[in-house]
Amino acid sequence: MLDRLPFLVGLRYVRAKRRNHFISFISLTSMLGLMLGVAVLILVLSVMNGFDHELRTRILGMVPHAKIEAREGMVEWQSLAEKLMQREHVEGVAPYVEQQGMFSVGGRNEGAMVNGIHPDWEDNVSIIGANMQRGELDDLVPGEWNIVLGSMLAQRLGVGVGDRVTLLVPEASITPAGVFPRLKRFNVSGIFSVGAELDASLAYANIEDMQTLGRLGDAVGGLRLELDDLFEAGNETQAILNELGPGYRGSDWTYSQGNLFQAIQMEKRMIALLLTVIIAVAAFNIVSTLVMVVTDKRADIAILRTIGATPRSIMGIFIVQGLTIGTIGIAVGVAVGVLLALTIADVIGWVESVLHIQFLDAGVYFISDLPSRLLFTDVRDIVLAAFGLTFLSTLYPAWRAARVQPADVLRYE
Template identity: 40%
Template sequence: MFSPLSFLIGNRFSRAKQRNKLVSFISLSSTLGITIGVAVIIIGLSAMNGFERELQNRVLSVIPHAELEGVKKPITEWQVVMNKAVEHPQVVAAAPYVAFTALLERGSKLKAVEVRGVDPELESMVSKLPQFIDKQAWQSFSGQQKSVILGAGVAKVLGVNVGDWITALIPNENAQKRLKAPQRIRLQVTGLLSLGGQIDHGLALIPLQDAQRYMKMNNQVTGIALKVDDVLMARKIVREVGNTLPVYVYLKSWEQKYGFLFRDIQLVRTIMYLVMVLVIGVASFNIVSTLMMAVKDRAPDIAILRTMGATDGLIKRIFIWQGLLSGVMGSIVGSIIGSAVALNLTLMIKGLERVVGHQFLSGDIYFVDFLPSQLQINDVILVTMTAIILSLIATWYPARRASKLQPAAVLSAK
């Protein structure tokens, strides 16, 4: 198949002007089909890689991998629970938190948010939140100052900036666990959390001591946040930790709240691989039509080669090379175009959003407000090789038909 003679003749046949213009058109169409198919699949896979990267770098880096939450009441001996949890070899760090829901008010604007009381020093060990907050604001984040760090989306809804004051309406329970008029607490915005996604639109941070005081919890906490070394094994790890604790707690992992995102990305990736085979397969099998017509168009040339002593194998290899060269050309050009677009996809989509005046991904709905992209060389190689292999398979039947042509029948027909 790889003899120089068959390659040279096949290459000449593929570049030579066809007697039938329809053959040239179909040949060009099959090459363009493979090019577009390869490029689109590479761009799609790069987008899926980008979403997975942002999920890990933005969402899973700032939310707890797992949580130990008190059953019906706050955790009293939380230091004991936290120390016991970090004894597990796969638990990297732990931090206490107080969580509750509040209604933030600024003039006539209201926004319901999850308020999370955290210890800045311990929280930095389990989360990358400080990376998305102004460094000075995080360093000065401490109790007794009535400070709050708002998600950028929350601040936008309320129309506030750093330094402004807001009112927080916090649920208030009496001894009979009955709600009464909410507490109204004045808080000053000392920083903004800018993740560029859904978390920005529903989270507010306050110091742990202030949260305990507002909720009248003394030294108790709502739960313990854990960071593990293998985020995909968080559910198993938190169960193992729970079995070693001296108190009963709810065991939670990130999968309960955000697991659907990871599963959706993996599902779409699987579908993309299936679509890759189908799209490139359809484009590649256009080569069958091209070669069948090329065989008919080149019948006199085949007859002459046979009279000169060409074997069945040589004729077969000539047309395999002719079809394969179209597939290789389309695959290489498609991979170059797809890679170039994938590397600049985020900037291109942002530019398109500015032109049309519409944002395709809204941060209050999706976990990111832009279209991410990450090109991986393995995907480029996989897609390119798949296209070439399918092109090779598509050449087999026409090449076999060409090798069965009898020179006498062809020349007598002329």
């Protein structure tokens, strides 16, 4: 019977109506604090995961996971592409020609990176084909000098499908009249939008047209790779370079976009740390609750000690009581947090429709809906952290209860 004493008495103390209503109020606030902290932390981390996932999907859907280039130009790229496709972690390969340039239309000038692509290969490494607002990639026919612009770039230039733009590249053409910058007029055949900053800095043309403009002959700038695990892009790129030998160079997405995702991960960790303080405050409110309960139950403790309860059993009673309060708060917080994380987009949409406001303007942000992505690992870590803080908060009150001396208490009873 004494072995079950901590559980029986501890649970009874939780259920019992206390004479001191202030103790009950502190217990309730501790439970509500834990619930609020856990729910908010789950919701915020889910939203951060949603933003991270959207950025990866949209930006890294346009930016290659890895690039392989030849120092002297890559002429026999088809055979190399077939060789790379046989590698275990390579899911797609496409040739490209990159050219930094400036578009000029009616006195408006905008710089951009123009990618020469092969329309039949581009879907292997990019999501541009699925994000065309107007036109199709198949309209990039060799010799017709068509071009596809990002939506923000087209808006800044004031052009649409059917208009013409002039591309100036930083290479000189020597003519009898002197040295002039190389330029070419393109027909705008399509507009794409991925909802990211890339819409203002990217354009696509046929690879043969860009080879002609750059006077590259049959050579391409290199091959872009799609990998099954983007976080292994650095290792996979190095392995490919080691296999190909000298004369080749490579890079991966971390060179151009790595700082952005590192900043997101750091922000997520800092927010998680700050919100954990809410859980810590609520958990350590349990200390106040249990200290007052110990003071209120000194006579009960003394009687239990006289009938054979050990100090360890007395500690167990108040640890069980504190953990029960914490577990209820954590469980309700997890339920509320998971529910909000799964429905936050609908909730925000309903609030916007009722109040006639828009929290995320697609013209300012790269998305118009609040994304949320619930991860089991986040919920698990939050529960373990909250439970650990709750357990730590029960130790001091339980230790004080175990030190109560029956003779000192019962002397005046």
